[in-house]
Amino acid sequence: MSEDFYDALGVSRDASEEEIQEAYREMAREYHPDVSDDPDAEEKFKKAKKAKEVLTDDEKRRMYDQMGHERFEQAEKRGATDGDRGGMGGTGGQGNPFGGVGGMNDIFDQFFGGGGRDRNAPRQGQDLRTRMTVSLEAAYEGITRDFSLTRPEGCPDCDGAGHPPDADSQTCPECNGQGQTTRVQQTPLGRVQQTQTCRRCEGDGILYEETCDTCGGDGRVQREATLQVDVPAGIEDGQTLRMSGEGAPGENNGPNGDLLIEVRVEPHPDFERDGDDLRFDAAVSFPQAVFGDTIEVPTLDGDVEMELDAGTQSGETFRLQGKGMPRLRGRGHGDLYVTVQVVTPSDLNEEQREALQAFAEAGGEEVDVDEGFFEKITGSF
Numbered sequence: 001m002s003e004d005f006y007d008a009l010g011v012s013r014d015a016s017e018e019e020i021q022e023a024y025r026e027m028a029r030e031y032h033p034d035v036s037d038d039p040d041a042e043e044k045f046k047k048a049k050k051a052k053e054v055l056t057d058d059e060k061r062r063m064y065d066q067m068g069h070e071r072f073e074q075a076e077k078r079g080a081t082d083g084d085r086g087g088m089g090g091t092g093g094q095g096n097p098f099g100g101v102g103g104m105n106d107i108f109d110q111f112f113g114g115g116g117r118d119r120n121a122p123r124q125g126q127d128l129r130t131r132m133t134v135s136l137e138a139a140y141e142g143i144t145r146d147f148s149l150t151r152p153e154g155c156p157d158c159d160g161a162g163h164p165p166d167a168d169s170q171t172c173p174e175c176n177g178q179g180q181t182t183r184v185q186q187t188p189l190g191r192v193q194q195t196q197t198c199r200r201c202e203g204d205g206i207l208y209e210e211t212c213d214t215c216g217g218d219g220r221v222q223r224e225a226t227l228q229v230d231v232p233a234g235i236e237d238g239q240t241l242r243m244s245g246e247g248a249p250g251e252n253n254g255p256n257g258d259l260l261i262e263v264r265v266e267p268h269p270d271f272e273r274d275g276d277d278l279r280f281d282a283a284v285s286f287p288q289a290v291f292g293d294t295i296e297v298p299t300l301d302g303d304v305e306m307e308l309d310a311g312t313q314s315g316e317t318f319r320l321q322g323k324g325m326p327r328l329r330g331r332g333h334g335d336l337y338v339t340v341q342v343v344t345p346s347d348l349n350e351e352q353r354e355a356l357q358a359f360a361e362a363g364g365e366e367v368d369v370d371e372g373f374f375e376k377i378t379g380s381f
């Protein structure tokens with residue numbers, strides 16, 4: 001039989017937050033496992049810590065008081081195992097003392113009926129997601145892009161109410177205008193009094209004789225919206241841009257959700273991207289590689305000249321500093337790495353063939369250049 005949180009801290013049920021904090025500090029001094037010899041110290045310390053966490057959080061304390069110790073702990077356990085973010089004790093989402101998605105919150109909804117308790121509280125609209133594809137050039141420059149999406153918006157004809165402003169109404173007979181119904185139910189966690197949002201009036205307490213034709217009573221409509229987004233220079237494939245307030249409309253005058261735009265950067269035919277750096281393969285002829293040359297190399301900012309050293313090997317890489325992608329965070333650009341690919345001549349005329357043969361012989365190489373052999377070489381390229 002577990003001792004409840006108030007007893008664990010030795011405070012009364014109406015203790016103020018200060019009293020609770022003070023009681024906790026005392027317990028911590030006495031039972032901190034690093035200082036205490038009491039064999040149960042760790043257990044006591046943990047319990048006190050837990051008690052303090054719950055009782056100094058208004059929302060959690062209210063729930064604890066409502067549910068009682070036993071049920072609260074069970075629900076929390078369920079929440080902690082069901083929830084993908086570990087239920088309670090997390091960082092705590094906005095207005096949600098249990099942080100995580102699902103888990104405890106779902107359990108809580110089971111008790112109190114689909115969030116019925118919060119039905120009339122302002123709620124932020126859902127975040128919406130969409131995708132956008134941009135070219136590497138656009139990612140290099142940064143662009144402002146118009147795009148369209150279909151999203152829910154508050155119905156313009158009824159202002160989100162779901163009924164015409166002048167519709168006749170009556171008090172909901174199901175809940176007597178309370179917006180909630182109460183029933184006692186058997187649940188896996190014992191007998192609970194369950195307060196549910198009234199199904200008939202959906203929590204409004206009022207029934208309207210007419211529904212809005214435009215939205216069918218939903219208060220929101222799917223609309224195509226055209227928006228403009230700034231895609232910053234240097235954006236990487238897979239990054240998400242957030243447009244605040246462009247998501248689904250909030251409920252009960254709550255704020256809108258956000259629109260999250262996942263940006264895909266298209267692969268480029270010439271450049272391969274590696275973070276802020278770019279890679280490019282430059283084809284050069286055998287004589288260029290032998291004698292060195294000045295070659296033109298494309299960049300996303302126009303062609304530049306690059307000095308090719310005499311005797312460059314195929315596969316050798318040169319770095320053009322600052323010719324890569326702009327850095328999204330921080331200043332400047334990455335680099336452009338140019339890898340030289342020496343193209344082996346494959347379609348020689350008679351003159352070239354003789355010159356090359358002479359070249360080989362001058363170097364003391366013996367190359368058997370009969371017709372058949374040469375055909376084999378050219379054929380393989």
Ligand SMILES: [Zn+2]
Nearest residue numbers: 172175198201
């Ligand atoms: Zn009702």
Ligand SMILES: [Zn+2]
Nearest residue numbers: 155158212215
């Ligand atoms: Zn409407």
